Amino acid sequence: MRANLYLPHPIYIDSGEGATLTDIDGNTYIDTCMGFGVCVLGHRHPEIAAAISRISGSGWHFGIHSEEQLPLAQLLQDAIPCAERLLFCNSGSEATGYAMRAARAFTGKEKIGIFDGYWHGMHDYCMVAPTAVDSRERPSGVEISTGIPKAIRDLIVPLPYRNPSAFDIIRANKDELAMVIIEPVQHSNPQREAGAYLKSLLEVCRECNVLFALDEMVTGFRLAYGGGQEYFGITPDFATLGKACGGGLPIGVIAGREDFMRMFLPKPGEQGVFTGGTFTGNPLSMAAGTAAVRYYSEHPEIYARMAAEGDRLTASFNDFAARHNMAVQMSNVGSMFHIYFQSGPVRSSFDIDEKPMERARQAFLMHALNLGVLISGANRYYLSAAHSREVVDRMIDVFQESLALVREDGLF
Template sequence: MSDTPRLDAARADLIAKTRQCRAISAARAEVLNSGLAANLEMPHPIFIDRGEGCRVIDADGNTYIDTSVGFGLHMLGHRHPLIRDAIIERTDKGWMFGIHTTAQMALAELLKEASPCAERVVFCNTGTEATFYAMRAARGFTGREHIALFDGAYHGAHDYGMVMAQPGSPPEALTKLPMGRGVPAAITDLMVMLPYRHRAAFDIIRARKNELAGVIIEGVQSSNPQPHVGEFLRELAQVCRESGVLLIIDEVITGFRVSYQGAQGRFGVTADLATYGKTLGGGMPVGAIAGRADIMNVFTGLAAERGVFSGGTFSGNPLTMAAGTAMVSHLKAHPQIYARLDREGDRLAAAVNGFCAQRQLPAQMKNVGSMFHMFFQRGPVESARDIRADHVAAEKAFYLHALNRGVLVPGTQRAFLCDAHTTSDVDTLIEVFCTSLADVEADGLFR
């Protein structure tokens, strides 16, 4: 990062008021390897002690407006009394049995009612597990082995999700790469890379339909939230249907966030299978696969009948089911939450984009309702193929200034609003983001 007196002062101020976080960071290095992008780690990680509403308090007692909200899962904010009380009530009855409980039925019925594609539901523990099992189900149902996914997507940390497109390769013939070491080439070979929001994707599906078990796509790419993806999703569903290829919509982030019915409901598309996580669990670890009964029935087969296996010690555990039922029931009863968050998300993006346009800054904010992401570049950003690292120093300085002013943005830079963010809180976000951009501009870092 390019140093300037203003940036040095902000960094020094942040270090001075986060001494305990700095000490914890040093101690952590002797014990833990970081596998979690919790924050931007400038100049060191911020360690959170507690949360309340849309705010978190670090180990030094500093309070931040949180735009991570648990990577988007806290639709109602931290420590919401409804969720807290549901968890406490459940603990009085026991929290792990290893066999089915009545708590599973309540959340399964809510998910079946909310998800346009859900005729049957299977619970697991994470969104990663959900997409993994959905791919397995697609293979088991169709008898085919290949799965197609889109450039710029993230479908969890299992090997089948750890495949990306080579930057700069043509959309009609994207080159595949593993996301880091440890992913076998044999697995990468089973994945077909499609260009996001490009018609070549449909041609590839048609050409390879006899080997494709399914196509998986995020309802909205969290790394690139585009508000006008509905037409592409609907045409993709039609192409998959005509080609006999299963459509898997990854609703791990979008489920119960972009609408009560997720991306499927918001954009008017129905998947064959959908995966869920995050918000569904009310802040507890959760994953779920939902879909057509004939496909989901592959999970019920015994090994002798060559069924598809799914399982996990904590799948459908009572604590998660209680928290999830409380969350989803509240969202069902209060649909106005979505309308308000859409308005506030649009207002935030419009204000930041207006500021950038007025000052001709190479920065922009994309959002779909309460999901938002900053990009530090000029020109349209329609897919991952358009994303460039044009102003890295400016980007890092922006997030440091925002953090020093009391706004926490997750290290993934995928940010969210929740129902606990008030109009006043969004006003503060606008002020902090615009002031931080002005500081970056004044220091000449947009070069």
């Protein structure tokens, strides 16, 4: 079996409960993967489990629409600031793919602006990444997979993250640029000072008649109930969502301004933007999503609590590393966090270079695993509402013990 994430030791999960996972050998770990950010309420939340059981009593896949879609659509429309209209699909990658197609149709332009450090999914238009090999100010695009047609490179405008020179690149390409897409907080590099940059970026996009899209796949229902839009007070032309919206089942969502979303709803005789797939809007995802989003709406206090625990975990980690002069740091925005085995400020992905400390990083993951915290090596970590103060206290202890063991290994 090919794994698409690094684990310090091969592990196969048997079950999940709250903040923990249990593997097939019976070991229980505090989880930091949380289904790649999906499980904001922890594993096997009782209200989501009840919704899934209810659907299992009436059939879970029809293809034809069911009434399960409506309550989720209404909840999402109320929660997401830019959601004048919305569309369901099955994954985040589908959502960004459809959004790019619709942006081309809406603007009549073909290029898409993408920042370094991004992740917007697995389709071809997301497989050309900005690289600083030639210049940090004017990155070039490089394929991150084999099998990507050369023509894709010409359709991507690589942009440097949190760097004002991105604004000049957008201005220079405005006649060909359909949209710019950005995560409100990059899950590969969570930095809190992103707000002012996002606002300037939105203004430049407006000035250049380029659609501004927020990819809220991770930040939606995680940073705040209204996602990064609420957190930073910024409303994009449209947003792509998924993950937490589906309560743990596959889902993708595009939510946006009425005139843009009309592209998906052609008038009779118009061709329109095609979307659709076998599992779109399936009752299981809709019911699990409704239960989850309803819970978020009824318990907005989870966001302040998750953020406080994320801040506490990060502060204690960084304090310990500084006191012991270790070249490692943690960065978080709310419940999203990342551990970098390097010192010095990390502004964008171009500053991340963990190769020199790779052995230390792997040893840290292994020690933490032995001490009962599963860190996936995917460099994207999450707390959930089920990570209580006691659980985070244990994580703090395990991280400190693990760092001390890395020092004993002679790897710092």
